[in-house]
Every structure is written in C-alpha cells, then in structure tokens.
Amino acid sequence: MLATCPFSKKLEQLVDSVEAAPPSMAFPLMPVGQACDMGHGADGVPLIDPRIFDSWEFMRNPYPYYRIMRDHYPVFRDKLHNCYYVTRYQDVTDCYFDDEGFNTIPKGSSSGVLGNTQLELSGIEHKRRRNLYGQHLVGQSLDLRIPVIERLADEWITGWDQQAWEGTAVRDKNGVRTVEIGKAFANEFPISVVCGVLGFPDEARGQFYYWYNSMMAGLGGSETQKQGLEARQDLEDYVGELVEARRIKPTYLLDKDGNQVGKDIISKLCETKIDGDYLSTEEITSNIALVVGGGGETTRGAILNMWYLLLQHPDQFARVLGDETLWDAVFHETLRHSTPIGGQPRHNSFDLTMHGVHVPAGSLMNMVDFSANRDERIFKDPGIFDIFRDDLYTGKLLRSGFAGEGRHSHMAFGVGPHLCPGAWIAHQEATIGSRILARRMKNPRIRVSDMPKDIDGVSLAPMGLISVRELWLDYDLA
Ligand code: HEM
Structure with missing residues (x-):
C-alpha cells in the first residue's frame, strides 16, 4: 500500500523487509484472487486487518483485499498507518478533480531528493510550473520528438546484435536468442528518451544514468538518501551550465538520418518568456529532477508489464502481430490491469464525511489507482487481461479522463490538474519501442525457467503491486 508515491522506492524496501521477516510474521499466502480470512464483523462482513498492508501476501495478491474494501469500506480508516484509503473509481476521480478539497501539500514524497517539485504544489503556481515543461511533451511538440524515440529504440535493439554484451542480458544458443528485455532495453531506454528530448549531449548520458540511479535509490528516506540529494544537486548544477550555453547556442534533436527535428526542451525553455522576462536558470532547472x-x-514498468501480460495471452499477441495499431490497446489495458503506479496521496483541506466515514481536515487520504482500475462498477471482470474489452477507453489521452458510451479511461496517469504530463510521451515510448521489438523478435516467448514462480512453484509469479523487474524471453534467430 505504500506504493502510493509515483517515484518511491519504498515498495522495494518493503519487499526486502517482508522477505527477510520470519514466516510467522506473515499472513498466509493465498491462491491469487482469494483473500485470507481476517475474521468477520457481527454483520458477517469480512474484516480488514491493516497489518496485511505490510505483508508479502498483500504485495503479491492485493486485489481480493481491495475488493473487500471497495465493497464494504470504500473509505477505509487504517488506524495502524494513520491514514485513509479511497478505493472506488468514481470517488478517486472526484477527489483528483477537486484540487482544492484534496490537496497535494505537503506530500514529502521524494524526501527532498527530487527537490521542491510541482507534484507537491496546488493551484496557480502548480499550473504555471506544469505548463512550462508539459507543453513540450504533448501535441505538435510531441510529434517532433517521435523520430527521436524511434531512433533511440532502434539503436538499443540493434545494439543486441552489434555489441559484445557484458553480463547475461543477451545470449545465443542453438539458433535461439535469450534476452532479458529489462537490462537489454526497458530499464534504460526511457531514460535515454528523456535525456535525449531534454537535450543532454550524448557524451553526458553515462553521467545522467548515474544521477538518475542515485536519485531513485535515494527516494523514500533510505540510507542512500544523501547520495540521492547530492545527485540531484549535481544534476541541477550541470543543467545550470547547459542552460547558460544554450541561451547563446540552442541545440536540436536529430532523427535516425541525422536530420534536425526541432529544438530540445532545454533550448526551448531558454527562449520562453513569462510576463516579458526570460525564465531564470533556477526556473528551468528546478523541475528537471522531477521530469x-x-x-x-x-x-x-509499463513496457515490461505489457510484454509479460501479452505473452501470457498468445491469442491476443497473435492479433497484435497482425495489426500493429493494437499496441495502443495493449498499452492502455496493461495500465488498467497492472499499472506501475499504485496511486497518489492527498490531504483533505476540510473536515468531510464520505461513505459515512468522518475524515478530519489534514488527514492523509491515499487514492488507490490500483483498486480504481479494478472496480467492477466500471470494468467487467476487471482481473481479466483483455485488450479487446469494450469498456475501456483507449483513445487520445485526455486530462479530463473519459466516461461515455460505456467506456472509461484507466486511472494509471491520474486525472485532472495533476494528470501525468508525461503520459503522452510514455505512450509513444512504450508503443514505438514494443513495435520495434516485435518486428525484431521471431516467435518470442517467456523463458519460464528463468522467471520467478508463484507459490505453486510452477505458474509465473503474479505482479501484485510490483511491476515486472526482469523479463527473460527466448526468440528464434532464423
Ligand atoms: C507509464 C508511465 C507513467 C506513469 C504510469 C505515470 C504516472 C504518473 C502519476 C500517477 C502521476 C501523479 C498524478 C497525481 O498526483 O495525481 C504522475 C505525475 C507526473 N509524471 Fe508521470 N507517469 C509516467 C510517465 C512519465 C514520464 C515519461 C514523465 C516525463 C517525461 C512523467 C512526468 C511526470 C511529472 C512531471 C509528474 C508531476 C505532475 C504534476 O504534479 O502536475 N511521467 N505520473
């Protein structure tokens, strides 16, 4: 349940601590989809013991517990963790839209590692900061970035053939190539896209990965927080120098043939004026760590989850191979079924009563996107992965979300004023990258022997609250 912060490492720490805990501390591990018995109230309603949220069982099999919460405790008061959980789709949507009533201040979500970010702002200042970057990640600006995404995806995958790989991410035997597409592609491809579209020079990419990894490791107030704070400071200093240089000489993005396809984001920001004044260097650098x-x-997470789910549904995969436009549906259905981001914390600005539960002003209210995406009030058989489902909206992403004609948008990017400004570019990265991967791999299949298993020791492990971390595939070389 701690997976409510988008860029948090808390989940991984929790996984480690739960794995280290003696089994007697754990709740029983149940078949996926079934909840363990935590007792019943006098009215026969199943009870929720909040200690379950810290258990390995919940980590791997959260959905039956969310269902109990949706059905019986749509606003669940968790006295142990001193917070509330909002689990129904409609309620989560309403709260996200009400930026005044459910504010994002102070989330403290990044323990300072990402700086003073827009995630933790509300109102006019939030809008102003968000627009500075957001405008370069949507619409025509995004169209300009697509050749860059294509070029980078192509370079990564072509690298499998051309580079002598260190480690075991790619190996060939008897006409079959085995590849761990996390290490070989998905882990760093999105970072290289962000790095590229922001306008970092290619030679700085290695350093950029170091900063990124240090900031990620530093999230969640762990021992590595200091390293994360320093990395963010170094990154901002570096960007500061870059900004000064770009003010004099802007730089351009290149497609795969080396043609210029518009200025990079840092160069564009250097030209941006607000109320007649150019943005200060501080204004440009301050949100960079968040982006x-x-x-x-x-x-x-989105890319690996897409492939993990799709390859477990070979009939759907075959249809996608026959019609590449279906990657859009794969992307959206994956984000509905198994989003990488579980939800978002909010604080209620005023006293309120919701579903009969009184919530004093200033309480921590966790909006559970995982649960909203599996709400049977909105999606039929929500546990089933079906890219052809007729109740999911898979059209153009809208900040307002979509509800109409029997379809709803998923909640993976949130909705309303804080809707993820990277949603459009993430969509392009995941679908373009997957299209290129699918064209290059003949008959790809999950290498089950190398993958984590469920409690029966045979089936593939469920994702639960954690995105796929490693995905081993085999494909034919001939
Ligand atoms: C599949 C990939 C992604 C998912 C699932 C995702 C999800 C989210 C979610 C749930 C939020 C929080 C919304 C809220 O507080 O209500 C968020 C915020 C944000 N995301 Fe993403 N994101 C993704 C990719 C990206 C990318 C590629 C970028 C940048 C290029 C990005 C940049 C941001 C920023 C800057 C915010 C803060 C927005 C604000 O507070 O106004 N995200 N994202």
Whole structure:
C-alpha cells in the first residue's frame, strides 16, 4: 500500500523487509484472487486487518483485499498507518478533480531528493510550473520528438546484435536468442528518451544514468538518501551550465538520418518568456529532477508489464502481430490491469464525511489507482487481461479522463490538474519501442525457467503491486 508515491522506492524496501521477516510474521499466502480470512464483523462482513498492508501476501495478491474494501469500506480508516484509503473509481476521480478539497501539500514524497517539485504544489503556481515543461511533451511538440524515440529504440535493439554484451542480458544458443528485455532495453531506454528530448549531449548520458540511479535509490528516506540529494544537486548544477550555453547556442534533436527535428526542451525553455522576462536558470532547472525521475521507472514498468501480460495471452499477441495499431490497446489495458503506479496521496483541506466515514481536515487520504482500475462498477471482470474489452477507453489521452458510451479511461496517469504530463510521451515510448521489438523478435516467448514462480512453484509469479523487474524471453534467430 505504500506504493502510493509515483517515484518511491519504498515498495522495494518493503519487499526486502517482508522477505527477510520470519514466516510467522506473515499472513498466509493465498491462491491469487482469494483473500485470507481476517475474521468477520457481527454483520458477517469480512474484516480488514491493516497489518496485511505490510505483508508479502498483500504485495503479491492485493486485489481480493481491495475488493473487500471497495465493497464494504470504500473509505477505509487504517488506524495502524494513520491514514485513509479511497478505493472506488468514481470517488478517486472526484477527489483528483477537486484540487482544492484534496490537496497535494505537503506530500514529502521524494524526501527532498527530487527537490521542491510541482507534484507537491496546488493551484496557480502548480499550473504555471506544469505548463512550462508539459507543453513540450504533448501535441505538435510531441510529434517532433517521435523520430527521436524511434531512433533511440532502434539503436538499443540493434545494439543486441552489434555489441559484445557484458553480463547475461543477451545470449545465443542453438539458433535461439535469450534476452532479458529489462537490462537489454526497458530499464534504460526511457531514460535515454528523456535525456535525449531534454537535450543532454550524448557524451553526458553515462553521467545522467548515474544521477538518475542515485536519485531513485535515494527516494523514500533510505540510507542512500544523501547520495540521492547530492545527485540531484549535481544534476541541477550541470543543467545550470547547459542552460547558460544554450541561451547563446540552442541545440536540436536529430532523427535516425541525422536530420534536425526541432529544438530540445532545454533550448526551448531558454527562449520562453513569462510576463516579458526570460525564465531564470533556477526556473528551468528546478523541475528537471522531477521530469527525469518521473520518466524512467514508470515507463520501464509499463513496457515490461505489457510484454509479460501479452505473452501470457498468445491469442491476443497473435492479433497484435497482425495489426500493429493494437499496441495502443495493449498499452492502455496493461495500465488498467497492472499499472506501475499504485496511486497518489492527498490531504483533505476540510473536515468531510464520505461513505459515512468522518475524515478530519489534514488527514492523509491515499487514492488507490490500483483498486480504481479494478472496480467492477466500471470494468467487467476487471482481473481479466483483455485488450479487446469494450469498456475501456483507449483513445487520445485526455486530462479530463473519459466516461461515455460505456467506456472509461484507466486511472494509471491520474486525472485532472495533476494528470501525468508525461503520459503522452510514455505512450509513444512504450508503443514505438514494443513495435520495434516485435518486428525484431521471431516467435518470442517467456523463458519460464528463468522467471520467478508463484507459490505453486510452477505458474509465473503474479505482479501484485510490483511491476515486472526482469523479463527473460527466448526468440528464434532464423
Ligand atoms: C507509464 C508511465 C507513467 C506513469 C504510469 C505515470 C504516472 C504518473 C502519476 C500517477 C502521476 C501523479 C498524478 C497525481 O498526483 O495525481 C504522475 C505525475 C507526473 N509524471 Fe508521470 N507517469 C509516467 C510517465 C512519465 C514520464 C515519461 C514523465 C516525463 C517525461 C512523467 C512526468 C511526470 C511529472 C512531471 C509528474 C508531476 C505532475 C504534476 O504534479 O502536475 N511521467 N505520473
């Protein structure tokens, strides 16, 4: 349940601590989809013991517990963790739209590692900061970035053939190539896209990965927080120098043939004026760590989850191979079924009563996107992965979300004023990258022997609250 912060490492720490805990501390591990018995109230309603949220069982099999919450405790008061959970789709949507009633201040979500970010602002200042970057990630600006995404995806995948790989991410035997597409593609491809569109020089990419990884490791107030804070400071200093240089000489993005396809984001920001004044260097650098942090882990998770789910549904995969436009549906259905971001914290600005539960002003209210995406009030058989489902909206992403003609948008990017500004570019990265991957791999299949298993020791492990971390595939070389 701690997975409510978009860029948090808390989940991984929790996984480690739960794995280290003696089994007697854990709740029983249940078949996926079934909840363990935590007792019943006098009215026969199943109870929720909030200690479950810290358990390995919940981590791997959260959805039956969310269902109990949606059905019986749509606003669940968790006295142990001193917070509330909002689990129904409609309620989560309403709260996200009400930026005044459910504010984002102070989230403290990044423990200072990402700086003073727009994630934790509301109102006019939030809008102003968001627009500075957001405008370069949508519409015509995004169209200009697509050749860059194509070029980078192509370079990564072509690299499998041309580079002598260190480690075991790619290996060939008897006409079959085995590849771990996390290491070989998904982990760093999104970072290279963000790095590229922002306008970092190619030679700085290695350094950029170091900063990114250090910031990610530093999230969540862990021992590595200091390293994360320093990395963010170094990144901002570096960007500061870059900004000064770009003010004099802007730089351009290149497509795969080396043609210029518009200025990079840092160069564009150097030209931006507000009320007649150019943006200060501080204004340009201050949100950069957030864009960097927001654009990596999330999109990596989306790509790996897409492939993990799709390859477990070979009939749907075959249809996608026959019609590449279906990658859009794969992207959206994956984000509905198994989003990399579980939800968002909000604080209620005023006293309120929701579903009969009184919530004093200033309480931490967790909006659970994981649960909203599986709300049977909105999506039929929500646990089933079906790219052809007729109740999911898979059209152009809208900040307002979509509800109409029997379809709803998923909640993976949030909705309303804070809707992820990287949603459009993440969509392009995941679908373009997947299209190119699918063209290059003949008959790809999950290498089950190398993948984590579920409690029966045979089936593939469920994703639960955690995106796929490693995905081993085999494909034919001939
Ligand atoms: C599949 C990939 C992604 C997912 C699932 C995702 C999800 C989210 C979510 C749930 C939020 C929080 C919304 C809220 O507080 O209500 C968010 C915010 C944000 N994301 Fe993403 N994101 C993804 C990719 C990206 C990318 C590629 C970028 C940058 C290039 C990015 C940049 C941001 C930023 C800057 C914010 C803060 C927005 C604000 O507070 O106004 N994200 N994202």
